[in-house]
Amino acid sequence: MVMRQMLKDPNNPQHSDVETFEIDDGKVSVEFEGIESREKMLKRKALFRSIALLLSASILTITLGALLTKLDGATRYAPKFQFFDRIPHHGNWSRPEPAPTSTGAPKIRAFMRDPSEYVLSPPDWTRIRIRPQVKEYNWTISDVTANPDGVLRPMILINGQFPGPLIECNEGDTIKVTIHNKAVNATAFHWHGLFHKGSNWMDGTTGVTQCPIPPGESFTYEIKTAGQYGTYWYHSHFSTQYIDGLFGPLVIHSPKEPGRDRYKTDQVVMLHDYYHDLSRNKLYEYLAPDAENAEPIPDGALINGRNRRDCAKVGKQYTCESAGSGLAEINLVKGASHRLRFINVGAFAEFEMGIDGHIMEVVEADGIALVSSPYHKLNINVAQRYSAIVHANSTDASEFWLRARMINHCFSDPEAVEEPEVRAIIQYTEKKLKKGSPVSTSAVSTKQVLPTTTPWDLGTAVVCQDLDGKLEPANAQVAPEPDQMFYLRSNFQIGNYSLSRGFFNSSSWRRNLTHPALNRVTLPGKQAGDIDSNETMKNIFNVDKGMVLKVDGVKVVDLLIDNYDDGNHPMHLHGHKFWVMAQGNGYFNLSDYATLPREGRLLRDTVTIEAYGYVLIRFVTDNPGMWAFHCHNVWHAEAGLLMSFFTRSDIVKNWTLPSDLVGFCSHPNATNGFFDDIKEVVPPEWRHENGED
Ligand SMILES: *[C@@H]1O[C@H](CO)[C@@H](O)[C@H](O)[C@H]1NC(C)=O
Numbered sequence: 251m252v253m254r255q256m257l258k259d260p261n262n263p264q265h266s267d268v269e270t271f272e273i274d275d276g277k278v279s280v281e282f283e284g285i286e287s288r289e290k291m292l293k294r295k296a297l298f299r300s301i302a303l304l305l306s307a308s309i310l311t312i313t314l315g316a317l318l319t320k321l322d323g324a325t326r327y328a329p330k331f332q333f334f335d336r337i338p339h340h341g342n343w344s345r346p347e348p349a350p351t352s353t354g355a356p357k358i359r360a361f362m363r364d365p366s367e368y369v370l371s372p373p374d375w376t377r378i379r380i381r382p383q384v385k386e387y388n389w390t391i392s393d394v395t396a397n398p399d400g401v402l403r404p405m406i407l408i409n410g411q412f413p414g415p416l417i418e419c420n421e422g423d424t425i426k427v428t429i430h431n432k433a434v435n436a437t438a439f440h441w442h443g444l445f446h447k448g449s450n451w452m453d454g455t456t457g458v459t460q461c462p463i464p465p466g467e468s469f470t471y472e473i474k475t476a477g478q479y480g481t482y483w484y485h486s487h488f489s490t491q492y493i494d495g496l497f498g499p500l501v502i503h504s505p506k507e508p509g510r511d512r513y514k515t516d517q518v519v520m521l522h523d524y525y526h527d528l529s530r531n532k533l534y535e536y537l538a539p540d541a542e543n544a545e546p547i548p549d550g551a552l553i554n555g556r557n558r559r560d561c562a563k564v565g566k567q568y569t570c571e572s573a574g575s576g577l578a579e580i581n582l583v584k585g586a587s588h589r590l591r592f593i594n595v596g597a598f599a600e601f602e603m604g605i606d607g608h609i610m611e612v613v614e615a616d617g618i619a620l621v622s623s624p625y626h627k628l629n630i631n632v633a634q635r636y637s638a639i640v641h642a643n644s645t646d647a648s649e650f651w652l653r654a655r656m657i658n659h660c661f662s663d664p665e666a667v668e669e670p671e672v673r674a675i676i677q678y679t680e681k682k683l684k685k686g687s688p689v690s691t692s693a694v695s696t697k698q699v700l701p702t703t704t705p706w707d708l709g710t711a712v713v714c715q716d717l718d719g720k721l722e723p724a725n726a727q728v729a730p731e732p733d734q735m736f737y738l739r740s741n742f743q744i745g746n747y748s749l750s751r752g753f754f755n756s757s758s759w760r761r762n763l764t765h766p767a768l769n770r771v772t773l774p775g776k777q778a779g780d781i782d783s784n785e786t787m788k789n790i791f792n793v794d795k796g797m798v799l800k801v802d803g804v805k806v807v808d809l810l811i812d813n814y815d816d817g818n819h820p821m822h823l824h825g826h827k828f829w830v831m832a833q834g835n836g837y838f839n840l841s842d843y844a845t846l847p848r849e850g851r852l853l854r855d856t857v858t859i860e861a862y863g864y865v866l867i868r869f870v871t872d873n874p875g876m877w878a879f880h881c882h883n884v885w886h887a888e889a890g891l892l893m894s895f896f897t898r899s900d901i902v903k904n905w906t907l908p909s910d911l912v913g914f915c916s917h918p919n920a921t922n923g924f925f926d927d928i929k930e931v932v933p934p935e936w937r938h939e940n941g942e943d
Pocket residue numbers: 268270342343
């Protein structure tokens with residue numbers, strides 16, 4: 251047995267939609283006030299009537315909202331007119347998803363999702379009475395070989411396409427996603443940033459709130475969207491699996507969101523680092539003995555799943571067929587303003603991104619509307635979101651580069667990345683969209699018109715930290731005074747078997763897939779009975795294998811973390827938004843604690859702790875459940891940088907979890923694909939008799 255400590259802190263060795271829009275014929279009811287001027291509304295009414303004459307009533311009932319928005323905010327992408335012929339007459343339609351593609355080298359790039367799917371159709375709140383809807387999605391998960399950037403690799407996809415489909419709804423709607431797991435390994439889906447108030451078991455976090463969905467089984471997530479809006483995303487929360495293809499955007503519209511009249515079109519731009527191997531194999535290298543927390547270097551990056559590699563430069567171990575691959579194209583109607591919702595859906599790299607010749611007005615961070623502030627470039631860490639308004643009024647060109655560069659100074663070997671930058675083409679388009687104009691096909695044209703614009707001459711980021719400058723919520727809210735504070739030290743240590751593990755104090759999380767934390771506190775019988783005793787908590791949870799901090803009642807909790815690691819951590823708290831009270835380099839000076847300003851603090855759900863830095867966050871424990879708090883760098887989370895908050899045990903202990911979820915816990919295939927570092931990477935002769943599992 252090798253027992254070595256490598257501490258980074260020298261001073262302290264201790265440590266298918268169903269959408270129905272309702273229109274009152276002619277008399278359009280306005281449920282929300284003060285959103286649009288009367289004049290503008292009358293104009294819209296006139297347009298509404300003239301279109302009404304052209305279209306049959308059955309079509310009208312369903313698609314008017316989407317149609318008007320599309321005509322107004324025309325993009326080069328074809329509108330969803332194609333749906334017309336799929337509309338059943340009873341006014342209920344499902345968006346049929348293409349059948350999963352079979353394994354093998356795809357010649358036709360049908361696995362690439364049509365980019366027009368990431369163009370949003372915000373509802374017109376002024377003319378359509380929108381009642382809460384149930385939005386249903388039917389997803390089949392399967393193993394597919396595909397080559398988004400040219401390099402063939404095994405992937406795990408939703409309905410055979412990459413990236414995942416957009417979930418779009420209105421605040422108050424219920425989203426129902428049925429997962430049919432047809433892949434060889436288990437899975438589970440997390441809805442990043444959603445509160446799941448009163449339904450913590452829908453949070454989708456293996457080891458914390460659920461047992462995985464075994465291959466061959468199905469499960470329906472039911473997600474309420476009350477009390478929040480903005481840009482979110484979803485991803486698998488089973489090991490590092492999401493980076494193999496299981497992720498996508500989730501957008502909640504709301505009449506409460508300020509500034510909706512400031513842009514004509516609205517679309518999602520996902521940025522992500524990318525590997526040419528299955529994440530499981532990368533995890534194997536990363537967690538191997540003596541690997542010393544050297545995170546796998548991405549092979550490149552993608553925008554909305556797209557990029558194009560030069561096959562001549564790709565390693566011989568890969569099969570590369572770049573025909574049909576290309577850069578993402580983002581179409582902006584010339585002269586108008588546009589909302590771009592940036593999401594970092596990657597594994598590890600923070601991006602610095604900007605658009606040549608355009609200022610970005612940042613108006614949203616992690617689902618919180620902001621006072622607009624202008625930026626030339628944005629820093630966006632893993633799992634964070636920013637919305638920016640971009641004005642398509644440059645007279646210099648009509649094609650521009652969107653440049654997104656991984657901040658490779660934060661990589662274990664900054665020089666090792668071949669292509670740290672990925673680009674997309676921003677194209678100005680003409681105002682009106684012609685009905686029936688050709689759909690931009692899923693096979694991106696290889697005859698793209700490449701921009702010739704030059705980047706902002708501003709130097710490049712070398713530190714991984716959050717977007718600086720003052721991001722101020724539009725709806726100012728004074729953070730409450732704290733009731734209690736937890737302090738944690740995070741670091742990486744090389745310990746037993748020479749494995750590099752991530753720690754919060756003495757805790758390095760080892761997920762127990764068949765006994766998730768939530769199940770342990772809701773089991774009928776003796777455990778749940780006296781969960782309020784500290785003794786029981788100690789018996790149920792071994793702090794060294796995953797700290798669980800229990801908070802009784804509704805409290806205002808502060809969490810201060812000092813990071814003794816040379817890497818940054820995008821920290822995410824499930825089920826809540828938190829105020830970022832303090833953040834910086836070095837260690838927090840406690841004498842500042844009493845006087846921290848409480849006004850204008852940014853609320854978000856993912857915050858960066860710099861290398862050798864700190865963060866102090868504040869949140870209210872008003873959402874009962876078992877909520878993971880973890881680093882969203884997939885490698886770090888798998889090395890153990892995850893813990894949980896257990897709130898409102900008085901309510902939670904009365905819960906009965908859905909029987910299908912509980913049933914998965916005893917399913918023989920629920921742990922298929924689980925990566926146990928000790929079993930997988932430690933040579934048998936090194937292992938203890940009793941194991942360290
Ligand atoms: C829509 O169709 C689905 C499947 O056919 C059905 O389950 C659902 O109840 C329908 N919804 C409405 C609002 O009619």
